[in-house]
Amino acid sequence: MITIARTLAGAAVVVVGLAGCAYTNGVLPHGGIQPDIYDAVGDILVEKSVPVKTYPECTLESEGKTQTCVGETLTGQQIQATGDQSDKAMPFTITIGGQPFYTGSATDVLKQNASVS
Amino acid sequence: MSQLSRRTFLTLTGGLAAAWALPIDTVARALDRPVAPGDVQTTLVATIRKAGQSGYVKLVPAPGEPYLTRVDLLGREATPARAKTRRSLVYLGHMSDLHVIDAQSPARLDTMAGVDPVLFSGNFRPQELMQVQILTGLVQALNDAASSPVTGAPLAFVVNTGDSADQRSQQELRWYIDTLDGAKITANTGKPGEYEGVQVWPECDFAYHPEDPSNDVWGRENGYPAIPGLVKSAISNPVDSPGLSVPWYAVYGNHDANYFGGWPTGWMTNELATGSRKAALPSATERMFGSGLGSTSPFEKLFIGSIANRGFASGTRHVTPDPNRKIMSLMDFISEHLNSPPTPGPVGHGFSQADVDNEITYWAKDVTPFVTLVGLNTCNITVGAGGSIPQDQFDWLKAQLVKARAANKLVILATHHTSFTLDNVAQPVIGPQQNLIVADEFISMLHEFPNMVAWMNGHTHLNRITGHANPNGVGGFWEISSASCVDFSQQGRVTEIVDNRDGTISIFTTVLDHAAPAQANYNDLSQSGLGSISRELAANDVYWDTDSLLGSVIDRNCELLLPAPFDMAKISDQIVAKSQAEQRVRLLAAGGATQ
Numbered sequence: 001m002i003t004i005a006r007t008l009a010g011a012a013v014v015v016v017g018l019a020g021c022a023y024t025n026g027v028l029p030h031g032g033i034q035p036d037i038y039d040a041v042g043d044i045l046v047e048k049s050v051p052v053k054t055y056p057e058c059t060l061e062s063e064g065k066t067q068t069c070v071g072e073t074l075t076g077q078q079i080q081a082t083g084d085q086s087d088k089a090m091p092f093t094i095t096i097g098g099q100p101f102y103t104g105s106a107t108d109v110l111k112q113n114a115s116v117s
Numbered sequence: 118m119s120q121l122s123r124r125t126f127l128t129l130t131g132g133l134a135a136a137w138a139l140p141i142d143t144v145a146r147a148l149d150r151p152v153a154p155g156d157v158q159t160t161l162v163a164t165i166r167k168a169g170q171s172g173y174v175k176l177v178p179a180p181g182e183p184y185l186t187r188v189d190l191l192g193r194e195a196t197p198a199r200a201k202t203r204r205s206l207v208y209l210g211h212m213s214d215l216h217v218i219d220a221q222s223p224a225r226l227d228t229m230a231g232v233d234p235v236l237f238s239g240n241f242r243p244q245e246l247m248q249v250q251i252l253t254g255l256v257q258a259l260n261d262a263a264s265s266p267v268t269g270a271p272l273a274f275v276v277n278t279g280d281s282a283d284q285r286s287q288q289e290l291r292w293y294i295d296t297l298d299g300a301k302i303t304a305n306t307g308k309p310g311e312y313e314g315v316q317v318w319p320e321c322d323f324a325y326h327p328e329d330p331s332n333d334v335w336g337r338e339n340g341y342p343a344i345p346g347l348v349k350s351a352i353s354n355p356v357d358s359p360g361l362s363v364p365w366y367a368v369y370g371n372h373d374a375n376y377f378g379g380w381p382t383g384w385m386t387n388e389l390a391t392g393s394r395k396a397a398l399p400s401a402t403e404r405m406f407g408s409g410l411g412s413t414s415p416f417e418k419l420f421i422g423s424i425a426n427r428g429f430a431s432g433t434r435h436v437t438p439d440p441n442r443k444i445m446s447l448m449d450f451i452s453e454h455l456n457s458p459p460t461p462g463p464v465g466h467g468f469s470q471a472d473v474d475n476e477i478t479y480w481a482k483d484v485t486p487f488v489t490l491v492g493l494n495t496c497n498i499t500v501g502a503g504g505s506i507p508q509d510q511f512d513w514l515k516a517q518l519v520k521a522r523a524a525n526k527l528v529i530l531a532t533h534h535t536s537f538t539l540d541n542v543a544q545p546v547i548g549p550q551q552n553l554i555v556a557d558e559f560i561s562m563l564h565e566f567p568n569m570v571a572w573m574n575g576h577t578h579l580n581r582i583t584g585h586a587n588p589n590g591v592g593g594f595w596e597i598s599s600a601s602c603v604d605f606s607q608q609g610r611v612t613e614i615v616d617n618r619d620g621t622i623s624i625f626t627t628v629l630d631h632a633a634p635a636q637a638n639y640n641d642l643s644q645s646g647l648g649s650i651s652r653e654l655a656a657n658d659v660y661w662d663t664d665s666l667l668g669s670v671i672d673r674n675c676e677l678l679l680p681a682p683f684d685m686a687k688i689s690d691q692i693v694a695k696s697q698a699e700q701r702v703r704l705l706a707a708g709g710a711t712q
Contacts, residue, residue, distance in 0.1 A: 034662075034665075035579060035581075035662075035665045035668075036662065036664075036665045038669065039665050039668060039669040039672075040669070041669075042669030042670060042671035042672070043669050043670050043671075045671075046185060046669075046670045046671060047670075052187075052189075053188060053189065053192065053193075054189045054584075054586075055187065055189060055584075055671050057583075074188075074193075074194060107664075110664035110665055111170045111664055112170070113664075113667075113670075114166060114167055114663070114664040114667055115166050115167040115168065115169060115170050115174070116166050116167070116168060116177055116179050
């Protein structure tokens with residue numbers, strides 16, 4: 001009984017710690033979405049002065065690997081971004097009206113924007 | 118006060134002077150002064166960024182960020198003329214995820230960072246001793262922003278969207294309430310003037326040791342600096358908080374409602390929290406739980422605990438016990454908010470004694486004659502960090518929205534959880550159950566009410582703005598999530614709703630850094646100096662994705678447009694002017710800005 005109780009309690013310790021963390025349980029489970037690609041797409045659209053009607057919202061596809069983000073410009077063109085959140089660099093591309101607009105690393109974009117140039 | 122007749126102005130001036138015990142000519146002069154955008158130190162003026170992109174980096178001042186206009190819910194460009202015609206309706210402050218920490222509590226699971234520092238990144242933080250200093254800095258920043266940077270309107274109130282205490286400790290809760298109310302606080306428990314915990318115990322190499330970090334993972338692997346005297350200063354020097362200059366309101370966060378944000382308190386009894394043994398190693402934490410101290414069963418505590426107390430003390434250290442470390446109950450949270458002075462007020466900060474008596478954990482307040490603030494409890498106390506809305510609370514909210522709509526009142530919603538994290542439908546195994554509402558149904562209901570314009574929350578420690586469009590694509594409401602006070606970027610917000618008088622309203626939301634300077638000086642261990650050091654330590658925490666916590670530029674300083682939810686002329690200029698005159702005099706009495 002003691003062994004079982006301790007085993008269960010030990011397991012509980014692990015889960016308690018996990019559950020208590022707003023980051024691991026709050027940020028990541030945005031449907032499993034890492035925020036970096038969404039952030040980088042928004043930053044690039046503003047940096048490049050794209051007139052946006054709807055900023056892209058992202059969803060996760062490909063078994064938790066690929067993010068697809070869809071928005072719209074003020075002229076009615078679709079903004080589409082795709083990125084790979086399983087890769088540490090989080091490579092992503094943005095197309096506007098089906099035309100290539102930007103390719104880069106979300107990690108690099110965020111690193112750059114969090115620091116002084 | 119051009120919107121008021123001379124007679125109304127004089128009557129109002131006299132009444133407010135008497136109510137706040139101020140000289141009538143002082144009040145008259147303050148109210149007669151033209152209203153102009155406040156000279157406010159926000160991230161519109163200057164931001165704080167990293168000085169480099171790799172290794173341990175310092176923080177430095179950086180250029181401000183102008184407002185980005187977002188028309189996602191308007192569906193068209195905004196009219197340029199709106200800047201000339203707009204009038205302020207309400208201007209408020211927002212803070213979230215304060216995570217005031219009693220780092221010396223034996224109930225703390227800090228040792229689990231030694232098992233996996235990424236998985237348990239919230240269990241130990243190198244800056245965790247300085248939360249009262251940080252919170253005081255945010256209080257100061259909000260007081261400094263007492264006049265809106267957009268219109269000059271006075272700050273009406275501040276809303277705190279939860280996770281105020283980190284581990285459901287009554288002492289943590291008290292420190293946070295005192296900081297917001299205004300007090301001198303020595304953020305120490307246990308032995309007076311001495312820190313007893315993982316940041317000075319050499320065997321705890323998972324923890325940052327400011328005196329000499331050369332043997333811990335922070336100094337050895339991540340370049341954290343030696344800052345002699347930091348620990349002593351943080352726990353010994355009283356923190357002098359001016360308190361907020363305006364009324365403030367609070368809601369529950371999962372760390373206020375559940376032990377360590379995810380579990381009912383039964384998993385951690387007061388025996389451990391108020392006791393004299395603190396784990397220094399992960400194996401000791403596991404043993405302490407296994408020994409029955411973490412159990413609710415009296416039998417287990419007696420039988421297993423008695424064995425454990427004789428033979429399982431290795432890996433623990435003796436600490437000075439402190440009864441103030443007790444784990445609070447759900448109603449203690451409200452009772453402590455009721456134990457609060459009338460200014461800045463309101464006593465209870467949204468809650469009332471009737472709420473304690475009836476175990477009600479949510480509230481609605483008419484914060485102006487034309488704005489209702491609703492605070493929900495979205496925490497699931499069964500288990501888990503995520504949230505949901507019980508059916509009875511959902512029905513109550515709907516009734517509040519119906520009432521506000523009928524009275525042409527705007528509604529601002531305050532919750533801890535975001536739309537992305539209202540996903541927890543865990544039900545108790547024993548006892549009453551009720552239907553739990555999650556994000557989709559909740560948002561769908563809110564869409565029935567165009568007067569529900571803004572939803573303030575936190576939880577994710579990220580700056581984030583989400584437009585929730587009505588099913589037809591136009592109109593809806595804006596969800597505004599604030600960063601935390603504990604992890605980088607340690608920011609809050611001020612937010613103002615304005616009527617553009619062109620059939621649209623705008624919500625200006627502006628990110629605020631706490632008042633400590635951007636650049637840390639390791640020789641400055643003053644209250645403000647510790648604030649700067651804390652921010653720098655947080656910015657370098659390799660176990661958090663600190664670059665993404667800032668959010669995108671589309672999540673920070675923004676003008677968020679919406680179609681006017683009703684004929685805004687139904688809110689008369691006179692009633693707005695009167696409301697703002699009251700707020701300005703309240704600030705005057707509190708010693709804040711008065712323009």
